[in-house]
Amino acid sequence: MAELLDLPEVLIIQPPPPFTSFESDFTQKFNILRAWESPLPLDQFLTTHAQSVQALLCHVFTLVNADLLRQLPALKLVVSVSTGANHVDKAECRRRGIAVTNAGNAYSEDIADMAVGLFIDVNRRISAADWYVRRGLWSSKGDYPLGSKIGGKRVGIVGLGNIGYEVAKRLEGFRCKISYNSRSERPSLSYPFYSNVCELAANSDALIICCALTDQTRHMINKEVLSALGKDGVVVNIGRGAVIDEKELVECLVNGEIRGAGLDVFENEPHIPKELVAMDNVVLSPHKAPHTLESYKRGSEVMIANLEAFFSNKPLVTPVMD
Ligand SMILES: O=CC(=O)O
Numbered sequence: 527m528a529e530l531l532d533l534p535e536v537l538i539i540q541p542p543p544p545f546t547s548f549e550s551d552f553t554q555k556f557n558i559l560r561a562w563e564s565p566l567p568l569d570q571f572l573t574t575h576a577q578s579v580q581a582l583l584c585h586v587f588t589l590v591n592a593d594l595l596r597q598l599p600a601l602k603l604v605v606s607v608s609t610g611a612n613h614v615d616k617a618e619c620r621r622r623g624i625a626v627t628n629a630g631n632a633y634s635e636d637i638a639d640m641a642v643g644l645f646i647d648v649n650r651r652i653s654a655a656d657w658y659v660r661r662g663l664w665s666s667k668g669d670y671p672l673g674s675k676i677g678g679k680r681v682g683i684v685g686l687g688n689i690g691y692e693v694a695k696r697l698e699g700f701r702c703k704i705s706y707n708s709r710s711e712r713p714s715l716s717y718p719f720y721s722n723v724c725e726l727a728a729n730s731d732a733l734i735i736c737c738a739l740t741d742q743t744r745h746m747i748n749k750e751v752l753s754a755l756g757k758d759g760v761v762v763n764i765g766r767g768a769v770i771d772e773k774e775l776v777e778c779l780v781n782g783e784i785r786g787a788g789l790d791v792f793e794n795e796p797h798i799p800k801e802l803v804a805m806d807n808v809v810l811s812p813h814k815a816p817h818t819l820e821s822y823k824r825g826s827e828v829m830i831a832n833l834e835a836f837f838s839n840k841p842l843v844t845p846v847m848d
Contacts, residue, residue: 533557534837536605537579537598539568539588543607543817551826556833572597581605581833586813590614595622603836605829609633609689609816610766611846612739627832630844631688632824633816638692640815641734641764644788645681645697647809648760649674649732654806674758674785677701682730684723684747685737685765686712693734705729708737723747727754732762739766749774752784759784764815767792776801779808790815 536556542548552558559579564571572594580600584590585607595601595618604614606628619626647653650673658670681697683690683706694704694717705718707726712719720726723746727733733755737743747761747770755761761784763770772793778784779801786807792798795813802808816825831843 530557534581534833535559535575535579536833537561537575537582539582539584539594542583543585543822547823547826551830555830569597576600581836583607583829583833584613586610586613588613590619592618595619595624603627603833603842605832606846607825607829609637610738612766614846616846625836625842626846627829627842627844628846629816629825630828632828633821634688634692636818636821637689637736637764637815638696640790640811641689641693641736641762641788642696642700644762644764644790644809644811645732645734645760646676646700648762648786648788648807649676649679651806653809657806678703679731680705680729682706682720682726682733683717684708684726684733684735684769685743686715686717687736687738689764690734690736691715693736724751724754727751727759728756730755731758732760735761735763735765735769737765737769739768743769745769745771747771747775749778752778755784757783757785760786760788762788764790767795772799779805 533556537559539561541562559575561568561571576598577600579598581603582590582598582601583605590604590613592615601624604619604624604626606614606626609629611626611628614626616626651671655670658664677700679702681702681704683694683704686694686706686708690706697704705720705726707720707723733747735747745768752775775787776799779787788809790811791813798810802810828844835842
């Protein structure tokens, strides 16, 4: 027990993702304060540790907002399990001198794989075909609706950061034609850049949303953009649900204004509009794009590296800048 108390404290409010090595990796190095296991109400649990706890580890369901930060006056570091840190009020952290880290590139390849998987699934109707066969509908009539060819598709990537670039590289292998919209142009890359996302949509057969959720990107993919994409268009989202105006997306799908969607993220997770659940041209996934056995391990290593750097006054490994 004495040994545990000597370890640096790390507060976790909600149960962490089921990292296979969490117990062994984290608990040997840190004194984990497990708010979710405490019989105390959260406020009381936080008050008990408020004066000492310097590091908080959180995933996307933990809203790190001004209220929470006010209850943790000694806090100096927020370690996000995820790549996207939109659940952390970064302006308030900055104001309070609290550093924020994310998962860096730990999940980029896995997320990109999932984006490509969803893109192929929607176009080739893989999940729909699976439903069809399982329901015993396969007959000699051969009336199963055809999917659409992948090679030659014009794919517009929204957000050409690490993940977007991994998606682009993979889809080049399928002979897709890549163009993109991003915060800024990447002159070192030869893909056409569109500063206007509507123009990107008008020149694409599919949009793959890879950007972070910010005040600028919230509801950026709205009815106007989806109409520009057109009735043969497909949307894939592995970024954050609220980058798309979900209500308008549902309307466009219901009215056949776009052809289909592959969605790993939603505006109000884990709640999904019932219309989406009923459509076989929509492929749904429960925000699992980043998570594989391998990426969990890599993610743990990045979080531990950030915590160790912090507690030994070294530079953080994957600080979030904005
Ligand atoms: O969505 C998950 C992540 O941002 O890593």
